Amino acid sequence: xxxxxxxxxxxxxxxxxxxxxxxxxxxxxxxxxxxxxxxxxxxxxxxxxxxxxxxxxxxxxxxxxxxxxxxxxxxxxxxxxxxxxxxxxxxxxxxxxxxxxxxxxxxxxxxxxxxx
Amino acid sequence: xxxxxxxxxxxxxxxxxxxxxxxxxxxxxxxxxxxxxxxxxxxxxxxxxxxxxxxxxxxxxxxxxxxxxxxxxxxxxxxxxxxxxxxxxxxxxxxxxxxxxxxxxxxxxxxx
Numbered sequence: 001x002x003x004x005x006x007x008x009x010x011x012x013x014x015x016x017x018x019x020x021x022x023x024x025x026x027x028x029x030x031x032x033x034x035x036x037x038x039x040x041x042x043x044x045x046x047x048x049x050x051x052x053x054x055x056x057x058x059x060x061x062x063x064x065x066x067x068x069x070x071x072x073x074x075x076x077x078x079x080x081x082x083x084x085x086x087x088x089x090x091x092x093x094x095x096x097x098x099x100x101x102x103x104x105x106x107x108x109x110x111x112x113x114x115x116x
Numbered sequence: 117x118x119x120x121x122x123x124x125x126x127x128x129x130x131x132x133x134x135x136x137x138x139x140x141x142x143x144x145x146x147x148x149x150x151x152x153x154x155x156x157x158x159x160x161x162x163x164x165x166x167x168x169x170x171x172x173x174x175x176x177x178x179x180x181x182x183x184x185x186x187x188x189x190x191x192x193x194x195x196x197x198x199x200x201x202x203x204x205x206x207x208x209x210x211x212x213x214x215x216x217x218x219x220x221x222x223x224x225x226x227x228x
Contacts, residue, residue, distance in 0.1 A: 006160075033216075043160070043205065047171040056215070090159050104150065107159030 001030065003027050004108040006091050009057045012114045013071060013081055021076045022112045023091030031055075032074035035090040043090070049074055049094055078113075118143050120208055122219040131198060137191040137222045139206035145184040146208035151191050154203045154221065163204075164191075196226045202213060 004025045013019055025032065033056075034046045047066045048056035054066070063079040074091060093107040123138035139149070148167045152160035166173045166182045166189065173180045179192040193200050203221040210216075 035218075040220065041154075041203065042220045044221050045216045048216070083176075092159070104162040104165060105160075106162070110157075 004091060004093055006108040006111050008111060009109060010112050010114075012116065014116055015081055017077075017081050018077070019113070020078070020092060021089055021091075021113075023074050023076070023092075023108055025072055025093040025106070027092050027093055027106060029106070030071055030095050031093055031096050032068065032071075033092040033094075034074065034076050035092065035107075036060075037088045037110070039087070039089060041044045042077075047074075047076075062075060077092040081115045083115050086113055087113050117210070118210070118215070118217055120202075120206065120217050120219045122206060122222045125220070126223040126225065128225045128227065129196060131196060133196055133225070135193040135196045135200070135224055137206075137224065138203050139191070140187040141208055141217075143211065146199055147211040148209050149180075149182055150207045150209065151178075151180055151189075152205045152207060154205060156188050160205055173174055175208065188205050193224075198226045198228055200224065201226050 007022045031050045033048045036044050036046055037043045041061045046058055046060050052068045065077045068074045088110045090110050092105040094105045095103045120141045121140045129135050145168055151163045152167045153163055154160040164173050164175055164180045166180045177194045181190045203223045205221045206219045208217045
């Protein structure tokens with residue numbers, strides 16, 4: 001059973017297009033995240049949702065819009081794709097824990113986005 | 117702004133030796149710190165968590181220390197094996213700002 005799954009695994013598209021990446025977790029977690037990992041392997045958080053509510057929204061272009069239809073899903077929609085958006089995008093989930101502290105995160109396999 | 121630095125981009129050691137990886141941060145101490153392992157083409161996998169009031173945590177051949185005075189965490193793998201070769205990431209969690217910061221990782225290679 002896959003704990004955190006993402007689709008697609010690879011995404012190749014032209015500049016200016018709009019694309020979505022889907023993420024689902026079957027761990028019963030209440031918090032989900034999107035990360036971007038660039039070519040230097042630096043993993044940077046983009047968004048975090050707790051019970052479908054946005055709790056972390058780092059400085060990312062507003063072309064990126066997360067959507068959480070329910071606690072088990074957090075999708076990432078990207079408008080007007082640019083060359084610099086090429087990276088690996090990881091979805092993750094965790095329990096929120098006591099005092100609002102997040103616990104260990106479970107990551108999906110990643111989606112490699114290539115913008116041509 | 118908060119910064120996190122992992123001491124070296126790559127570390128090469130002989131099988132059987134202890135590998136020691138360093139994670140340094142600036143400014144505020146996090147509520148807790150985590151270490152992850154990442155293999156090529158895969159997502160990070162959680163290894164250990166250590167809280168701000170803890171000095172040391174162990175799990176099998178792994179040991180993590182946390183020194184809030186030095187603003188540093190050390191990650192040790194004893195009796196290292198070639199299968200331990202991977203990239204290791206440290207991550208800081210700040211509960212007040214619900215902020216999460218990952219280091220850029222150290223690529224560890226264990227040679228037979």
